[in-house]
Amino acid sequence: MISDQVKKRLKSIVGKENVLTRQEDVLMYAYDATNRHYQPSAVLFPSHTDQISEVMQLANRVPFNVIPRGAGSGMTGGALAVKGGVILCLAKMSRILEVDRQNLIALVEPGVITSDLQAAVEDVGLFYPPDPGSVKFSTIGGNVAECAGGMRAVKYGVTRDYVRGLRVVLPTGEIIRTGVRTAKGVVGYDLTRLMVGSEGTLGIMTEIILKLLPKPEAKKTLLALFSVIDDAAAAVSKIMTSGVTPSTLEFMDQACIRCVDQALGLGWPTDAEALLLIEVDGRLGQVDVEIKELAGIIAAFSPQQVTVAQTAEEVDSLWRARRSMGPALANIRPGKINEDVVVPISAIPDMIRAVEAIKTRYQVNILTFGHAGDGNLHVNVMLDWNDPDETARAHYAVDDIFKQVIALGGTLSGEHGVGITKSVYLSYELNQAEIDIQKRIKRTFDPNNILNPGKIFP
Ligand SMILES: Cc1cc2nc3c(=O)[nH]c(=O)nc-3n(C[C@H](O)[C@H](O)[C@H](O)COP(=O)(O)OP(=O)(O)OC[C@H]3O[C@@H](n4cnc5c(N)ncnc54)[C@H](O)[C@@H]3O)c2cc1C
Secondary structure, eight states: OOOHHHHHHHHHHHOGGGEEOSHHHHGGGGOOSSSOOOOOSEEEOOOSHHHHHHHHHHHHHTTOOEEEESSSOOSSSTTSOTTOOEEEEGGGOOOEEEEETTTTEEEEOTTOBHHHHHHHHHTTTEEOOOOOTTTTTOBHHHHHHHTOOOTTHHHHOOGGGGEEEEEEEOTTSOEEEEEOSSSOOOSSOOHHHHHTTOTTSSOEEEEEEEEOEEOOSEEEEEEEEESSHHHHHHHHHHHHTSSOOOSEEEEEEHHHHHHHHHHHTOOOOTTOOEEEEEEEEESTTHHHHHHHHHHHHHHTTOEEEEEEOOSHHHHHHHHHHHHTHHHHHTTTOSEEEEEEEEOOGGGHHHHHHHHHHHHHHHTOOEEEEEEGGGTEEEEEEEEOTTOHHHHHHHHHHHHHHHHHHHHTTOBSOSSSOOTTTSGGGHHHHSOHHHHHHHHHHHHHHOTTOOBSTTSSOO
16 A cells, blocks of 8 residues: 555646546456456556656655556556556556657557557558557557567568667666667667567566568458468468468367357358468469469468468458357356467377367366467467366366477467466576576566566576
């Protein structure tokens, strides 16, 4: 809890209209996309870097914890006040400060909604590729803090690949700039890379320089169903080494196919073990050649069904199936633990088989879909949070899934980060020396451990 005197001081820094302290007002900032709940003492909406610096200086003096927050769509609890404190919500710092068409750069504040930036740059013929499923509500600041990925990562990479530089308020209140506006720059340590994916634990980003690309002229979409999952996986490997890199290469397992088919009545073959949804983008004409080439590759792997969309409506109907995946899951169980593991592409069938075994072992329903082109699988362990027995079995299943991922040479998280939900599993992937050096970095940045404490490290 913070004192009335501190609340008064916070109001004088950011303006009293930009501070929430009543329990009923702060309640909605007690949640994110996890199933956890931690009530903060106050919520602040700063509008300038200098205000944030003053808040951090006060926080060190008093002391109290500060938790940065964008839209609160994080899947691992990063924006929750797990040790109490004040939420610093960047939603009001939402200006696109500059779009430099000649140098293919945007300068933005952290609270810009990702799809707003995409639309703004597309209006002038440019392209910002990172597109997490939460694109319509998540913020660029949250994307940078989590190094968000998404469906286009297979061709275009993740948020990290687009961040050139940052303005950051350090936990101590000092203000720094990292990185450059130019394509190259190697002066000093690469603090930009360190900040990207640091989950709001090393500093608060208040300005972000992003790299842009020219907007692709055209797209082509293809959907393929396979009766044998190994054929789908072999097709993915062949595609990824073919020289034609799709802009998306999405995968669904049999349970997902049945779940979506039931929800939308698509008439898909119920014995299909795998689905691939593939898109290519680029110049007009070139995309026709590329999609034909990919269809030819797929034909060699005995698909049950291949559809290449010919019209915008057909494209939309193919994507509708993928977009319906999340909502359709709710027909299975009311809750889910959604992990975003990554395995080498060639290990996808082994991972799917392991998940099948884990399902049987713990008698829980698990559905897997994801970004096959980069091996990033969203493994959804379905449960009813009100059923303690099922919840315990689901957690055992997650534990086994993580062990399997590491055994296959993968990583626990491709895009959602560690936060609080994965911190207990950190040692599955990192040894003690690797954890210790990261803790020392945290202490250097934040000697009083007041910025987003209780995250990443168990
Ligand atoms: C339906 C749905 C689909 C999703 N799909 C994807 C997907 O495809 N790919 C993917 O990668 N993620 C996905 N996510 C997860 C989530 O949307 C991303 O992690 C997103 O980047 C979080 O952005 P946010 O603005 O909501 O951040 P928040 O949840 O508010 O915060 C996330 C973290 O960032 C920190 N933070 C926020 N702003 C700042 C800042 N300015 N400075 C420093 N730290 C900051 C917070 O402290 C916290 O640790 C999905 C989530 C949902 C609910």
